[in-house]
Amino acid sequence: MHIPDGFLATPVWAALDVAAAPAVGYLARRAQRGLEPAKVPLLGVMGAFVFAAQMINFPVGLGTSGHLVGAALLAYTLGPAAAGVVLTAILTVQALVFQDGGVLALGANVINMAIAGMLAGYLPFHLWGTGRWRRPAIFFGGFLSVLASATLALGELLLSGVVMPAAVLGVSFGLFAVSAALEGAITLAILQALASINPDFIRKPQLNRGRALAWVGLAAILLVVVGVAVASTHPDGIWKLAGETGIALHAKALLAAPLADYQLGLLQSVWLRKAGAGLAGLALIYGACMVGGRLLARPRGT
């Protein structure tokens, strides 16, 4: 989904432009260092390929057809840095030459599709791209890339105050899920065709599990800190039920818990309290999993 100009609120598009600029610069430098200089024509031509491929219809039946978006495919064949550069170039040409997507909104579109969407698509391949789970991993990667970009775009529109009642959101998500599944299927099919033409086209993911997990950890931390600020304060289902049936009146805390109500009492502002509690919870769970894992993995018979 290419967001046009005029949809996003000024703080949103400005912040995303500011965030996208160094990210794209980093990807450009990374791509330049990783490949030989020969690759500039390659990146351009691959971008043209994805552009052209987006115009080919894949018949799905019942008179409808889908088409490739290409973020995952590019990441699996050129690597994430080069794929990010190619996707940024595609979005730039689409915005400037075809007026498909805004110029001020280019930062938002780049982050949604060329960076976050592409990385979300690359992660499953990086973790499980070799071995038995290769094909589901590729499908899942294509699926995630579209779902992540679309969800981010919807989130940015909501944040900007674009009117979107719940019904519209529901329908949009349904459509996104279908497109995402289609992208997974098309990506997998094309990758299999490529494997039979020349297996060297597809990269072999150098599994650096530690680094991948570090990125997932970073994302979890970011979610806690940022998400808590924008999360809803309405009671969830169980609380609501307890309130309506009167059970809540009889509820008593048996122990004085240190992080009661998900708030770290020491700190001042509400946001810091909740974020602090969230981070403490993350650390506790991580520690518990590590200890539990070590205990369970002890060799038997020792």
Place this chain on the structure above:
Amino acid sequence: MIHRRDARAKTIAVLVFLIALATARRNFLAVGLWYFAILVAVTIAARLPILAALARVAVVVLPFTLVFAAISLAAGEPLAAITLVGKSYLSALAVLVLLSTTPLPELLHGLEHLGVPRYLLMVVQFLYRYLFVISGEAQHMRAAARAKSGSLKRVFFDRSKFGAAAGAMGVLFARSYAHAEGIHQAMLARGFQDRFRTLSRHAFRGGDAAFLMTAVLLLAGARVAIEAWI
């Protein structure tokens, strides 16, 4: 006259336009109409076909925007609907006018002077250059596939047709890849040294400065005036 202005001046003018438009909230109708008038005047002064330009932008922008505008209207916010349509349409029109008065290589060179990484701009330039070549090949493959396939139209998911499309994409990928190798060898043989060169000398002259100042006055200045007096 407008075609000959330096790409950097035109780019900055369009950026000022876009930012002034995006941040407009009060009296949007008046500001929007004024900006529309400016764009029409510039289009006619640049001797571009005005109706074709308006129609082209409408075709690209309106289908997506009108859906959201309709939702906003249904939710009882007509001003939001008008703002959505107005801003997206005028922004796209401004970009179209910029691209119609500035050849892409010049525009990219101007962007390089303004700080965009050269690597990215070179990829953009190659992409644009080979876009129509590769699309042409894709159309050929499509026509060939249609000529060879049977007339039976399956109602449900046709695995073989899906696989055939994927196979065709794989072949197009391989051809594009090989194409790129050949392109690079040819460029090296002709003395390519990692940067594109253009013929014109890209001087930011007095005329360009005057153009830019006029643009800022007409866009930002007028908006301040409208919001203060109406």
